[in-house]
Amino acid sequence: VEPPLAVVPRRGPAPHRSLRLGAGAAAAAVALSSSGDAILLAVLLGLVSVDLAVAGVGALVALGVLARWGTTSLASLAGIQAVLGPAGVRGDLLAVGSSWAAAVALLVTAAALRGRTTGVLLGLTAALVVAGPAAAGGPAAAAVRMGAALAGGLLGAAVAGRLPRLALAPALVLAGAGALAAVVA
Amino acid sequence: VITVAGTLLAGGWLVVALAGGATVGTVHLSPLAAAVGCGTTALACTVRPRPGLAEVLVVPVLVVGFPLAAALAVGGHTALPLLGSVLACLLAGAPRWRTTGWSLVAAEVGVGLLAAGLASGRGDLHPGVLMVEAQRGADLLAGGAAALLLAVALAPDDEDTLRVVIGPALVVGWVIAPHADAVAAGAAVLTILIAVLGAAPLARRAPAALAAAAIGLAAVGPARPAAALLAAAAVVIAAVGPSLAWPAAVPAAVAAALALSAGAATLEPVAAGVAVVVAVIWLAVAVGGGAPRPVLGPSAIPATAVAVWLGLAPASWTFAGPTRLGPYQQGVLRAVAVALLVLVVAWMTGQLRPPTPEWRSDGW
Numbered sequence: 001v002e003p004p005l006a007v008v009p010r011r012g013p014a015p016h017r018s019l020r021l022g023a024g025a026a027a028a029a030v031a032l033s034s035s036g037d038a039i040l041l042a043v044l045l046g047l048v049s050v051d052l053a054v055a056g057v058g059a060l061v062a063l064g065v066l067a068r069w070g071t072t073s074l075a076s077l078a079g080i081q082a083v084l085g086p087a088g089v090r091g092d093l094l095a096v097g098s099s100w101a102a103a104v105a106l107l108v109t110a111a112a113l114r115g116r117t118t119g120v121l122l123g124l125t126a127a128l129v130v131a132g133p134a135a136a137g138g139p140a141a142a143a144v145r146m147g148a149a150l151a152g153g154l155l156g157a158a159v160a161g162r163l164p165r166l167a168l169a170p171a172l173v174l175a176g177a178g179a180l181a182a183v184v185a
Numbered sequence: 186v187i188t189v190a191g192t193l194l195a196g197g198w199l200v201v202a203l204a205g206g207a208t209v210g211t212v213h214l215s216p217l218a219a220a221v222g223c224g225t226t227a228l229a230c231t232v233r234p235r236p237g238l239a240e241v242l243v244v245p246v247l248v249v250g251f252p253l254a255a256a257l258a259v260g261g262h263t264a265l266p267l268l269g270s271v272l273a274c275l276l277a278g279a280p281r282w283r284t285t286g287w288s289l290v291a292a293e294v295g296v297g298l299l300a301a302g303l304a305s306g307r308g309d310l311h312p313g314v315l316m317v318e319a320q321r322g323a324d325l326l327a328g329g330a331a332a333l334l335l336a337v338a339l340a341p342d343d344e345d346t347l348r349v350v351i352g353p354a355l356v357v358g359w360v361i362a363p364h365a366d367a368v369a370a371g372a373a374v375l376t377i378l379i380a381v382l383g384a385a386p387l388a389r390r391a392p393a394a395l396a397a398a399a400i401g402l403a404a405v406g407p408a409r410p411a412a413a414l415l416a417a418a419a420v421v422i423a424a425v426g427p428s429l430a431w432p433a434a435v436p437a438a439v440a441a442a443l444a445l446s447a448g449a450a451t452l453e454p455v456a457a458g459v460a461v462v463v464a465v466i467w468l469a470v471a472v473g474g475g476a477p478r479p480v481l482g483p484s485a486i487p488a489t490a491v492a493v494w495l496g497l498a499p500a501s502w503t504f505a506g507p508t509r510l511g512p513y514q515q516g517v518l519r520a521v522a523v524a525l526l527v528l529v530v531a532w533m534t535g536q537l538r539p540p541t542p543e544w545r546s547d548g549w
Contacts, residue, residue: 022525026521035512040435
């Protein structure tokens with residue numbers, strides 16, 4: 001017998017729970033191991049949040065990476081940063097600004113969503129974009145990579161849910177501006 | 186019977202594609218032509234026979250003859266059988282002219298343009314013939330392909346015979362794209378037009394938009410391998426539905442981005458890029474909201490297998506050309522492995538059980 005005033009979830013089990021769990025694990029694996037493709041990571045982030053706008057922000061960030069480095073391969077991105085230095089520090093002002101714009105767009109996206117898991121994944125991706133050198137590049141590169149990933153993940157979790165969902169619109173604009181800056185640079 | 190025969194035939198085409206092609210008499214089929222045969226077989230399998238002798242005959246003819254006609258046309262041989270296949274599809278849909286409406290009209294225009302174009306090109310799509318002797322033929326054929334894609338986009342949900350003309354449209358468009366005028370810009374306009382066709386069903390418009398974008402990409406030389414992948418994605422999405430087959434479009438989009446970014450920002454690559462972006466956005470909209478959730482039936486098995494293969498191992502599609510998708514494939518395989526592992530662990534530990542009801546904080 002069901003007690004009165006029970007708040008039973010309207011649709012029972014969440015329809016995308018398995019999908020979100022699998023996509024979250026896959027996104028974490030791709031981001032942490034720097035394997036795969038930035039556009040693939042954007043699709044996985046969209047699946048985790050079940051939100052087209054999040055996938056859109058991720059895709060714009062991926063296009064910015066493509067415009068700046070000529071590749072969307074995460075392994076290549078990590079390798080380039082291991083040789084040239086972190087993307088958020090090395091390079092001319094416009095190029096560096098494009099990387100930071102992408103990272104901030106991802107963090108704003110994290111702030112506009114409720115789940116902390118999604119926030120951590122978006123923070124990890126932001127860290128990858130500004131400071132994600134391959135750990136095989138030496139102790140310094142490994143330290144930068146681990147520190148940035150830790151900071152990005154924690155920051156993503158901390159800001160999750162702090163902004164209204166409407167903040168996704170400026171995040172999209174910011175990611176687009178970052179991609180445009182990378183094209184111009 | 187059709188499903189089993191179609192699966193076997195699709196497998197046969199695939200073996201020929203992976204074996205590097207085949208020669209039968211004077212006819213040589215390239216690996217790409219055989220792959221086109223495989224894809225069109227998978228697409229034809231999903232046509233549901235309707236009551237009536239004509240319809241019952243049309244499906245087996247499509248499963249056997251349609252792929253052969255498409256493979257011959259891609260291989261540079263005669264395209265007249267392909268025109269015959271389109272005509273058969275059109276005739277099969279003609280009795281339902283009240284519901285098919287503008288789709289049938291667009292298909293008729295397309296057949297007319299294809300016939301006129303082939304007449305100019307002496308019946309085949311061979312680029313050499315078109316380049317030297319029949320530039321107008323190439324333009325007519327490109328217009329015919331565009332009209333057929335409009336027919337696909339406007340076809341009602343239950344109209345299967347008009348849906349499969351996406352195959353001939355892609356074959357003609359892919360072969361003709363480098364030789365006709367302003368194909369990339371035209372494809373971008375067509376993609377946008379398909380996207381804004383308010384009355385047409387989403388599940389039809391998404392693959393049609395992808396196909397138009399693929400033809401636009403095919404006009405940009407270095408992006409032709411990406412165009413082949415996008416065309417394959419459009420075919421499997423037309424066969425299985427956007428809700429299930431959308432991952433097949435991801436590697437094609439990646440390949441397109443890589444190919445287009447490597448060249449100069451002239452009109453053609455920019456127009457092709459716009460077409461791809463619009464098509465991908467429209468696919469996402471179809472998956473996210475509007476498209477109906479199809480039930481995966483046995484007839485969709487060959488197309489689903491092709492979709493899974495394209496989604497997981499696009500770098501192995503060597504017959505499409507160099508696509509620079511090695512890192513993508515490595516990442517997607519790792520991602521799928523990790524996701525499956527986590528899901529198995531979650532199921533075994535009971536994490537994925539239905540949630541228990543939540544209670545109010547006042548004790549109830």
